Amino acid sequence: MTSVILNFVTELYRSAYEVSKVSNLERRRLVGRAATMISEQRIQLAATGNVLSMPSSVIAGLDTVFPEVGDMPEPFMSHILLECADEIRRLHVLSAKTQ
Numbered sequence: 001m002t003s004v005i006l007n008f009v010t011e012l013y014r015s016a017y018e019v020s021k022v023s024n025l026e027r028r029r030l031v032g033r034a035a036t037m038i039s040e041q042r043i044q045l046a047a048t049g050n051v052l053s054m055p056s057s058v059i060a061g062l063d064t065v066f067p068e069v070g071d072m073p074e075p076f077m078s079h080i081l082l083e084c085a086d087e088i089r090r091l092h093v094l095s096a097k098t099q
Contacts (some may be wrong), residue, residue, distance in 0.1 A: 002092075004087075012085035015030055018094035019074045038084065059084065
């Protein structure tokens with residue numbers, strides 16, 4: 001993985017496992033960055049004409065849950081961060097296979 005993607009995936013995993021230490025502002029920042037990265041990766045992968053991974057319901061609904069990130073219970077927030085990290089990793093692997 002490129003270092004930017006690897007670093008961000010690592011940050012998402014770390015935050016998911018230590019979600020009680022992550023402020024509401026940081027949660028919003030992480031989910032916002034993840035949503036942007038996932039969207040950009042999907043656009044780039046689609047441009048190659050290759051098959052995209054099927055997003056989980058959590059990933060597909062990021063726009064819906066984003067406004068509620070600050071009020072989410074910790075287990076749900078942890079799950080969202082893990083799903084984002086997994087999707088970013090999956091998309092990166094698919095992208096690497098096309099190069």
